[in-house]
Amino acid sequence: MKTTKRLEQAMTKLYEAFHHGTLHPGYCKYCAVGNICDNTDSWIHLTDAHGSMELSYIGQLNQKLDRKHFGYLPSELLLIESTFLKACGYSVPLMLGSNKPKAPQDKELLFKGLYATIALLCKLDNIPNVMDYTKLLAFENDVPVYELREVFS
Numbered sequence: 001m002k003t004t005k006r007l008e009q010a011m012t013k014l015y016e017a018f019h020h021g022t023l024h025p026g027y028c029k030y031c032a033v034g035n036i037c038d039n040t041d042s043w044i045h046l047t048d049a050h051g052s053m054e055l056s057y058i059g060q061l062n063q064k065l066d067r068k069h070f071g072y073l074p075s076e077l078l079l080i081e082s083t084f085l086k087a088c089g090y091s092v093p094l095m096l097g098s099n100k101p102k103a104p105q106d107k108e109l110l111f112k113g114l115y116a117t118i119a120l121l122c123k124l125d126n127i128p129n130v131m132d133y134t135k136l137l138a139f140e141n142d143v144p145v146y147e148l149r150e151v152f153s
Helices: 005-020 032-036 042-046 057-064 073-086 107-124
Strands: none
Touching: 005 042, 005 107, 032 073, 032 107, 042 057, 042 073, 057 073, 073 107
């Protein structure tokens, strides 16, 4: 399957963060967008609240100037982060007293967050969801609908 450069880079960073234990939804340098942005927190100035979809003045200015950060517009970064946080069980935007998971680095929880995030990244680039495994299990009359090589091409 052909992907875009930004999708490939983002998925690689998220994959490595997941497997190296450097993915944490509650910290702006280690959340989904923090990892996409090379573990920097410069992206937090695009909004006034972690997990918010509302652009700050700086975010609006960057958006209007069509400035991309690691290939993504400010509004896309906020959508990515919000999607990741919600899928990990957070209520957004993050604020004192917001709902959050008891074990935010639980691998199953992080997998759910990554699954939703990667699905969104694919949607943003108009690419079929690379995490969709349903074709692997599709069958008719006890025969697989797709050959294995068709699923991964």
